[in-house]
Amino acid sequence: MKRYVIIGGVAGGATAAARLRRLDEDAEITIIERGAYPSFAGCGLPYYVSSVIGERDRLLVMTPEKFRKNYAIDVWTETEAIAVDTAAKTVRLREKDGEESSLPYDALVLSPGGRPLRPRIPGIESSRIHELRTVPDADTLRSLAQQGRRAVIIGGGFIGVETAENLKQAGCAVTLLEAADHILAPFDPDMVPYLERELVQSGIDLLLGDGAASFSDETDALTITLQSGRTLTADFAVLAIGIVPDTAFLEGSGIARNERGYIQVDAHMQTSAASVYAVGDAVETRDYATGAPATLALAGPANRQARVAADNIAGLGTTYDGISYTSILKVCSLTAAATGKNERQLAREGLDYGKDYACVLLHPFSHVNYYPGAQQMALKLLFRKDGRLLGAQAIGRDGIKARIDAIATALRLGGTTADLSSLELAYAPPFGAPKDPVNLAGCIAENLRAGLVSFTRVRDLDAARASGARLLDVREPAELAADAIEGVTNIPLGSLRERYGELDKATPWIVVCRVGQRAYNAARFLRSRGYHVSVLMGGMLSYRAERGKATPPARA
C-alpha cells in the first residue's frame, strides 16, 4: 500500500488528494493543513466579507469528516509541515500544541500556496493592518465591515479591488491605494480607465501612484503616511500587494526553488526531488506561449496542475503545458476579463507595437441592439503581424466571460485572427449577434492585416496631429454638440459623398465616430478617392475613456 502525503489542503492540495483517491483506492492519503479549515473557498472570501455570501458554512467546501467519509482521506488540520527529508522520504510535522512527529511518504505533493507580502515598512506590525487569505481573516474583516469602519486597502490587484468593492458594499468608507499609475496589472492603460472610473463612481476613493511609507497606531485610529507625504486616517487597513510562496519550510530539503522561493517543477509537476511534486501558487511552471519560467496565483491553474501531479504519481504520465494568464473579476457593476499577454508583457518579451504585433479595440454590443438589454463592451485583441493571437482583454456588463473564453480557447490552440473571424459561435437575439463580438474582432484584425484600414491609437493622436494630421468627425452634428474633440472637422457620413471635396487632399485625415464603425466606412470611401486616412481606434468611446470628458467642437 502506497502512502501519499499532501502539504496544504486547499485548492491544489484538496484536488490532488481527491484525484489520487480516484486513481488508487488502496493508498493511504494524508493531507497536512496548517489552518483550521481544509478546502475552503478562498476565492469566495471577499464576498463573505460583504455578506453577499451569507453563511460561513458555504465557504467550507469540504470538512475533514467529509474527506474521511467520502474519500477515505485523513486530514490533519492545525498541523504544520516544518521540514522535508527527501533522502529518508519523511515530512517533519508540528502540531498546534508544539508536539513534533515524522510522517513517511512514497509520494509527496506540495501545495502550500502563497502568503500575503508584508514589506518592511515602519509600523507594519500594527494590529489594525489585516490580510485576506484565510477564513478567520474574512471573519475579522466581516466584523469590521459590519461596524461601517473606515478602511484603506493597500494594493490595486485582484484581491485589493475585490476587497475594496466588498467593504464598500458593506458600508465602509474605502480608500484604495495603488503605488503604480494604474490598478489591475493584466489590463492595459487603454482599458483600465473603465474600471478605475467604476470604482470611483461606486464611492471608492482611488489613490494612484502613491504608496504607504509608514503606519502609526494611534489610540483610536491608524495613520498611514504615504510616499508623497500625504496622510490617511483609517480604522483599519488591508494589505493586498501580492504574495510570496509559503515555502520557507523547504529550506535544506534540496528541493529546487527559484530566487524568489517558488518551487521549480517540470511538465509532470515533479520537483527536483524524486517522488516530490508541487502545484499551485507556490510553483514556477512555464509560460504557455514562450516556454519561459512563469508563476501565476489563480485557482484554475492550481486545479489543473494538481490533477497532473496526481496522474503522474499514479503512473498516467500526463503533462501541464503552461500558463496562458486567463483571468476574470467583477468590479462593481462591470466584468473585466483577460487572456494571454497584455502590451506591458509583450514589451518585456521584446515585441514592439507596429513592428511585431498589432491590436484592435472595439466596442460591440453583448447582443443585437434590437433585443432589450444589450450592453456595450470594450474588447481589445493583440496579435502578431502574421495573425497569431497574443492576448485579449474585455470589459463590460454582459457577455464578457463568453468572449474571453472563446478567445482563450483559440489562443491556447495556436489560433489566428482569421480563426476568430470564422468561428461558428452560438447566436440568438438575447445572447449575441450573427457576427459575434469575437468574430467582429477577428474581422477588424483581418482588415488591418489586409491593409484595408489603418488605425491611429488615442495615445498617438497628439503626435499625429502635431505632425500635420487633422481629425474628421463623421457623426451627426447633434452628437458632436454633446461631445467632441477640439478642432475636428465635421462632415456626417451621410453627406460625405457629396461634400468630400471640402477636405484637403494633401492632409492626412484621422476619421472619428462614436465607436469606429462609421469612421471605417468613411475611411474606405475617402481612400477610394485618393485620400490618406486612418481611423481613430475605438472612436469617441476610447477617447473619452483615456482622456476624460471632451470639449464641444470648434467650427470646421
Ligand code: FAD
Ligand atoms: P492555497 O489554496 O492558498 O492553499 C495552501 C494551503 O497550504 C493553505 O491553507 C495553508 O494554510 C497551507 N500551508 C502552507 N504551508 C503549509 C505548511 N508548511 N504545512 C501545512 N500547511 C501549509 N483565484 C482565482 O482563480 N479566481 C478568484 O476569483 C480568486 N479569488 C481569490 C480571492 C482571495 C481573497 C484569495 C486569497 C485568493 C483568490 N484566488 C483566486 C487565488 C486562489 O485562491 C489561489 O490561486 C489558490 O487557492 C491556490 O491554491 P494553492 O493550493 O496553491 O494554495
